[in-house]
Every structure is written in C-alpha cells, then in structure tokens.
Amino acid sequence: MFKVGDIVTGLTEKQYAITNSLGTYEVVEVQDNYRIRVRVITHVKSEYIGKEYSVDTKKFQWVGTYDLQAAVLKKIAHLRNLFENRKQEYKPHGL
Numbered sequence: 001m002f003k004v005g006d007i008v009t010g011l012t013e014k015q016y017a018i019t020n021s022l023g024t025y026e027v028v029e030v031q032d033n034y035r036i037r038v039r040v041i042t043h044v045k046s047e048y049i050g051k052e053y054s055v056d057t058k059k060f061q062w063v064g065t066y067d068l069q070a071a072v073l074k075k076i077a078h079l080r081n082l083f084e085n086r087k088q089e090y091k092p093h094g095l
Contacts, residue, residue, distance in 0.1 A: 001030075001033065001057055002027045002030060002036050002057060002060070002062065003027065003030060004027055004028060004029065004030060005026065005027065005065055006026070006027045006062055006064075006065060007024055007025070007026055007027075007041070007062070007063050007064045007065060008024070008025050008026075008027060008036075008038065008060040008061060008062055008063060009021055009023065009024050009025065009060065009061060009063050010022075010023075010059060010060055010061075011059055011060065011061055012059075015059045016053075016055065016059070018040070018043070018045075018048050018051075018053065019038060019040070019053050019055050019060075022043060022044045022045075023040055023041075023042050023043030023044065023048065024040075024041050024042045024043075024063060025038035025039060025040055025041060025053075025055075025060075026038060026039045026041050028052060031054065033057070034056060034057055034058070035054055035055065035056065035057065036054070036055060036057055036060070037052055037053070037054050037055075038052065038053055038055055038060075039051070039052045040052075040053075042073070
C-alpha cells in the first residue's frame with residue numbers, strides 16, 4: 001500500500017477534521033496494513049503544517065513522492081516570485 005516518503009491526500013474534506021482533502025501529507029511511518037502516521041506538509045490552515053497524525057489508510061490516496069512534491073512546490077514558489085516582481089515593476093501610466 002503506502003510506504004515512508006509517499007505523499008498522500010484525503011479522499012474527502014469531511015473524513016477527519018485536519019487530515020483530509022484540504023492538505024497533503026508525507027507518510028512518516030507505516031504502522032500496519034490499516035494505519036499510517038503522516039506529517040502535514042501543505043494545508044489550507046497553515047497552523048497544522050508540521051504536525052503528525054495516525055490515520056486510516058483507506059481514507060487516503062497516493063499523490064506522489066516527497067521528491068515530486070518538493071519539485072512542484074519549488075516551481076510554484078519560483079512562479080510566485082516572478083509574479084510578485086512583475087507586479088512591483090508594473091506602474092500604469094498616469095498614476
């Protein structure tokens with residue numbers, strides 16, 4: 001099923017209060033065939049990032065590996081920086 005280093009997300013928003021489809025989670029421990037321990041790596045509520053929870057494997061789906069997720073997040077940060085720099089450079093005429 002899942003292995004340490006996998007990136008997972010919840011199947012629905014309502015399955016757990018925190019570990020649900022509103023974030024992505026790194027598998028940090030495989031406890032048995034039905035339970036894994038995950039660390040929050042992204043979430044709409046940033047106060048949850050970095051916290052760990054034991055969860056039911058049936059409520060999660062695989063979305064990638066940590067390396068893949070890190071590469072995507074790095075690209076998003078780069079694009080955000082480009083956008084912010086362009087926004088600061090743009091000065092409409094007459095203002």
